Amino acid sequence: MTADDAAPAAASTPPGRSADRVHEQVKAMAVTYRLRPGERVNEVELARALGVSRTPLREALNRLAAEGFLIATANRGYTVRPLDPKRVLTLYEYRAMLEVGALRLAAERATDAELAALEAFAERSRDEPDDDIQALRLLALDEQFHERLAQLSANEEMVRSLRSLNERVRFIRWIDMRKGRRPTTQQEHLQILRHLRARDAEAAAQLMTRHITRRLEEISEMIRAGFAEIYTDNALAAQAMGDVA
Amino acid sequence: MTADDAAPAAASTPPGRSADRVHEQVKAMAVTYRLRPGERVNEVELARALGVSRTPLREALNRLAAEGFLIATANRGYTVRPLDPKRVLTLYEYRAMLEVGALRLAAERATDAELAALEAFAERSRDEPDDDIQALRLLALDEQFHERLAQLSANEEMVRSLRSLNERVRFIRWIDMRKGRRPTTQQEHLQILRHLRARDAEAAAQLMTRHITRRLEEISEMIRAGFAEIYTDNALAAQAMGDVA
DNA sequence: GTATTCAGAACTGTATTCACTTTTCCCTCC
DNA sequence: GGAGGGAAAAGTGAATACAGTTCTGAATAC
Structure with missing residues (x-):
């Protein structure tokens, strides 16, 4: 283990499954409504913003949908569940x-x-x-x-x-x-x-x-x-x- | 269990997202313990048995883990949650x-x-x-x-x-x-x-x-x-x- | 001016490929 | 014979490529 691992993860990606990290990040975005309800989540855009490919992002989105934070629609991806x-x-x-x-x-x-x-x-x-x-x-x-x-x-x-x-x-x-x-x-x-x-x-x-x-x-x-x-x-x-x- | 026990794959695949179908299939296998607890889920084997690639299978496994049916371990994939x-x-x-x-x-x-x-x-x-x-x-x-x-x-x-x-x-x-x-x-x-x-x-x-x-x-x-x-x-x-x- | 159609762009869903980790098992050494 | 080591095999995690659907917008018909 190098000394870098202890540093607050800013630029360098921390260890562990990136899908897990992305899961937390997107969850935070969803619960605080930085991703606005009703608005579709653009996978390529969000993946690029988070610095990963679509694959781990989609795993995160899947879990978040199972947990009730997002809504999945066939062939139309995900939207944040509205706060009605x-x-x-x-x-x-x-x-x-x-x-x-x-x-x-x-x-x-x-x-x-x-x-x-x-x-x-x-x-x-x-x-x-x-x-x-x-x-x-x-x-x-x-x-x-x-x-x-x-x-x-x-x-x-x-x-x-x-x-x-x-x-x-x-x-x-x-x-x-x-x-x-x-x-x-x-x-x-x-x-x-x-x-x-x-x-x-x-x-x-x-x-x-x-x-x-x-x-x-x-x-x-x-x-x-x-x-x-x-x-x-x-x-x-x-x-x-x-x-x- | 051998791969052949799983549902017949080739026979007409129903429409809709295969990830959803796989999700139901694997869930049924998990709750009935055809996938034995403690036993690791081999993704390539199971994917082949279900007639899909690993991608939709992994989406299903992800959801099932979020729902509490499976346990995910880093770099070791998934296991069925034991019925203790x-x-x-x-x-x-x-x-x-x-x-x-x-x-x-x-x-x-x-x-x-x-x-x-x-x-x-x-x-x-x-x-x-x-x-x-x-x-x-x-x-x-x-x-x-x-x-x-x-x-x-x-x-x-x-x-x-x-x-x-x-x-x-x-x-x-x-x-x-x-x-x-x-x-x-x-x-x-x-x-x-x-x-x-x-x-x-x-x-x-x-x-x-x-x-x-x-x-x-x-x-x-x-x-x-x-x-x-x-x-x-x-x-x-x-x-x-x-x-x- | 409005509705319709349809080709192209954008996007999601799936398959495939690549990278890295873990497991296996044979070989060596004691 | 048993313990340790280390390559090869197997398996998971992520990226890329491909396929099919939906969305967009301009051209056309009315």
Whole structure:
């Protein structure tokens, strides 16, 4: 292994399957809507932009379609799945159900030590600075909290699904989170954990339901307020999203 | 297995993307374990057996990996995901949670007409013959019932997930179902629907939980009894599964 | 002015070829 | 006889070439 491998991959292509790298890159482009919904993905153009041939790109596109980020149409290639309001609500509803289900399992299975570790994490997160520019970092921390909590369910498939769901709603949550009403979020995380440590699954589940549902309502509001500005000129955001993700 | 077991290739290739066709074919081979877990998938051999080049085959393998049927390893291609007991329980647990969640939504959203239509379907299913050879057909009907019920939740993503889960546990359910204790199944389906028509979500949810959990216990039992014979010589079954799916 | 047709361009889907990695297996050495 | 080494074979990953479809736009008919 040479010293170059440690350097942040800028020009030289990092090792590993390029299809995997491309998969991540295109996913970031899709979830941040740098690739606009409804717009067809031009394979030769995108391949050239990413510095690979069409073959690994197509593998990535295939996977992304299987994961629900893209839509494949015969002889017409791929398009980014539009972020229509109905789908956002559907995904959020699913997420709520999934997280509450995982939480109930976690209440039975998590050890006290695991809960304590997660609590420490939640408290560290609370002390993060809250500059508006950090919204992305905060979102990442929030996702991590929910994922780690789901992991305590010891159900790998649920964790996998939650991760996928989070990726798919990340953009809209990011928009939402810039409105900076985070204190309650962090507070509720800690409270959920307290219920868990008391092994009160019911109380924890109810709080979690409220926790997610409240966001769902805010987002519904936002959607009603208008989608128009959402897709406009978020190249910078997209850049940042890619870095964090 | 030899290459010749696969579907006849030369015989008139149906229209449409061959990658899609191959995707279905290989999926059938994976879920029925004609491709044995742990065994590497030889791309050139399988491609030749299916009468296509490696390109569309690899697209199919990619998708199947994203869907959880296969595992991809760098520079070592794909293997069928093993059917270890822990994973079966995980998938079943997930399925139970998902179905109960969907059911609760269905209780709020389904119209009386929709429930009546599903009830008619359940009654037709009950009158199907029960020769042991029909176990596959009965399984298909059972899956259909549960999927249609989930559709009444009006949450497309949940339906999508359920479908995927069903495919992944289909094999083990088929083994289980040949023990022919179906009458209770059908009876419970109808009873769940009666609770729904009465808009008693709680009763319906509890019954559904029992309905699935009981199977989970039977399957756990079966797993304890030993997995050894499961993988042995089910070429015929595989054929039939492919036809039904 | 509008609709239609049809050839050429653009693009997707598949096959083939090339590059690189892993596995196999024979040979050597101890 | 067993361990290690190393070429050859086999296999995967990526690039290129080819085939078939869809899109575009100008010419033509009405």
